[in-house]
Amino acid sequence: MSPTDLQLHLFHEGTFYESYHLFGAHLVKRDGRTETRFCVWAPHAKKVRLVGTFNDWNGEEHELTKINDQGVWMIVVPENLEGHLYKYEIITKDGRTLLKADPYAFYAEERPHTASIVYQLDGYKWNDQAWQRKKKRKPIYEQPMFIYEVHFGTWKKKEDGQCYTYAEMADELIPYVVEHGFTHIELLPLVEHPLDRSWGYQGTGYYAATSRYGTPHDLMYFIDRCHQEGIGVILDWVPGHFCKDAHGLYMFDGEPTYEYVNMQDRENIVWGTANFDLGKPEVHSFLISNALFWLQYYHIDGFRVDAVANMLYWPNSDVLHPNPYAISFLKKLNEVVFAFDPNVLMIAEDSTDWPKVTAPTYDGGLGFNYKWNMGWMNDVLTYMETSMHERKHMHHKMTFSLLYAYTENFILPLSHDEVVHGKKSLLNKMPGDYWDKFAQLRLLYGYFMTHPGKKLLFMGGEFGQFDEWKDLEQLDWMLFDFDMHRKMDNYVKSLTHFYKKQKALYECDHDPDGFEWIDVNNAEQSIFSFIRRGKKEEDTLIIVCNFTNVTYHDYKVGVPLLTSYREVFNSDDVTYGGTGHINKKLLAAREQPYHGKPYHIEMTIPPYAITILRPTRKREGKGNHGTKKVRRYATRGGARE
Known part of the structure; x- marks a missing residue:
């Protein structure tokens, strides 16, 4: 019922990390009946009284006891006060009377009212076990x-x-x-x-x-x-x-x-x-x-x-x-x-x-x-x-x-x-x-x-x-x-x-290998191009951003792989309100260096838009005479079979 010496020691040491189990208002069982314990820290108070709807806001009969020299006060009311409003009436050293809400209260009156409410948090049955397991399986850093x-x-x-x-917001906001x-x-x-x-x-x-x-x-x-x-x-x-x-x-x-x-x-x-x-x-x-x-x-x-x-x-x-x-x-x-x-x-x-x-x-x-x-x-x-x-x-x-x-x-x-x-x-x-x-x-x-x-x-x-x-x-x-x-x-x-x-x-958000500039210096046209990479090479994306309203055709962009590139996202699509300057066809890389990359493509650059390209992967196929045909593609270090 009373706080232990260890709890008080930890609280004043700054290491009582479950202090909400002691302080505030709590229903407690004693001799088969439910009582309500109140505990508050008020180190400079001369007196502390409990006032609320259970005593007509008159604390004369509900004065808290100071249980240590560091200012922890407590009272146990031999009633179940769940749902009652309450405050602490604090008498200061200079004789003033303050009415304070409970710093550890679990519930309070709706504004503009300010009283605390005795409330038990226990009793809600959670159904989020699958979510909790998922968080442990998939740390957020690579998600x-x-x-x-x-x-x-x-x-x-x-x-x-x-x-x-x-x-109500569960039905409105979550979907x-x-x-x-x-x-x-x-x-x-x-x-x-x-x-x-x-x-x-x-x-x-x-x-x-x-x-x-x-x-x-x-x-x-x-x-x-x-x-x-x-x-x-x-x-x-x-x-x-x-x-x-x-x-x-x-x-x-x-x-x-x-x-x-x-x-x-x-x-x-x-x-x-x-x-x-x-x-x-x-x-x-x-x-x-x-x-x-x-x-x-x-x-x-x-x-x-x-x-x-x-x-x-x-x-x-x-x-x-x-x-x-x-x-x-x-x-x-x-x-x-x-x-x-x-x-x-x-x-x-x-x-x-x-x-x-x-x-x-x-x-x-x-x-x-x-x-x-x-x-x-x-x-x-x-x-x-x-x-x-x-x-x-x-x-x-x-x-x-x-x-x-x-x-x-x-x-x-x-x-x-x-x-x-x-x-x-x-x-x-x-x-x-x-x-x-x-x-x-x-x-x-x-x-x-x-x-x-x-x-x-x-x-x-x-x-x-x-x-x-x-x-x-x-x-x-x-x-x-x-x-x-x-x-x-x-x-x-x-x-x-x-x-x-x-x-x-997202996979390499915190790894420098996940980002590489293609062209970082084109201030005159306000065009930026760069590469985002995941852990696997096939996840590579080429991103081109045009921060002006000028449209460019046959615009050269350096690329790292000798393959074709497919446009997979374009903010200028008419479905989004754009002008429709999109790259419908595959963009084949040419074996000519550009932007410090071994190859380049030529593409349409829409106005005020971002264009995202993905390198295609050539699958093995059959030649005209049934012989196996292997497509050549490039890695970051050069071409391979």
Whole structure:
């Protein structure tokens, strides 16, 4: 019933990684009856009382007992209080009374109300065993990964403007994701949070799935359904900072508890939040337990760890000073998570050039296994927003990423941050007229899909949302009434399914042998050509991207193999809204060097388009007199029989 000495020792040491089993509200059995135990950490409090619907919010008869000198308080109420609302009434050293939600509550009132709710998480029956076995058999590094980033409340709304519940979204969102070929859904934070427009990034209840969309069991059902359809679920997670609403973690017992004592370190001026004190052992226990909690109870497949750059360096300074507490915390977090499940995705949203973010901690790394490639995103979008005639001066923006593409395990993000707050939608970033915009967006997606690295696309991008993300409204689904948006949606479906079938586009994402430039220097025409390779030579693809609206015929491209090449994908196909400049016939390689390759082909280059070619394989056949005829083809090192 009471916490053990070992539990308390580990909590204050920063290594109690299942602290949610002790802290918070729990139903416990004693002498054949169900009672409710409450436990909270409030090291500076003078008194702590429990208030709620079971005592008319009067805590005089429900004062918690301080069970150690480090500020752990507990009470056992001899009743089953499941479903009751509650808060902690904290009397500070200077006599103030604070009403605080439970930091470890599993459920909370729907905003704008702020009380915690006694809730038992046990009892949901999972049906995702096949998914769990698949994850162990097929590690993600050599598999396709295309993540659909979703804000749960604004993907789609009901006719009356109400949000879909977790359970209802299982029927709405999951079939859509499967149809489009995405491999994972990444959900903007679902921890309890008071303000809709914080998108969940400013939380108050780290253990409480937000009640906006239903109960914790409803969220489990949604994730379970995703897994049954072969879709992984990644949760946006914010261990760096939290909101300062009165009922939350901020100054929890009247003094800095979860946050730094020093105001310079504590205050996150840009976001109006407070930074977690990552040097405090109890905060380590709270946050690392939280990661394991989501993995254990919700079967989350991974985390996109928000604002890593804001953690790695001390805030509010013009000089970048590394924060040793944050570095130590991130390493420990990743070590513990991967010890729990080596197949978890730990994705760092880091905009800095900090080295070895995705290297193991034993090799001096931070221990993540993926990092958002923010540099690629910024450079490519800058290039795409540049007019066709000026792109030749920005050529380096498209080539620079390959100088560091293999220094980390990268995910290429086209995320929510780039289509909100006046930045315009991806479609509307494209220069030119109506047709130009769609053609260039198709080209951008093609380049995105063929560049080394896993992929992420924010919702609405798949059908060419014209307006930027309106974070209080649903996506502009009425755009499906317009031909070009339907064609864009079909294009993304085709591109995604093509990507998943082509091993060259994902098998060697983290191996430099998987990429080779053919022509990286054609700035004048803004044409890029390169090779993607899988583990087997027959999976090789030739990719040609034309970032101008000029069409070229009989354009020479160097190739590595002496064989014929078949066009297998072309974004200029009329079915996608293009002009139809495609290469219908096989393109036979000629034994003349070009672009530093031993052979070349001549092909049609469509305007604002990506063209993908695959070398054909000649089969053995019979000659006119029944004699065996062997076709000659080339390897990277030359021809062979």
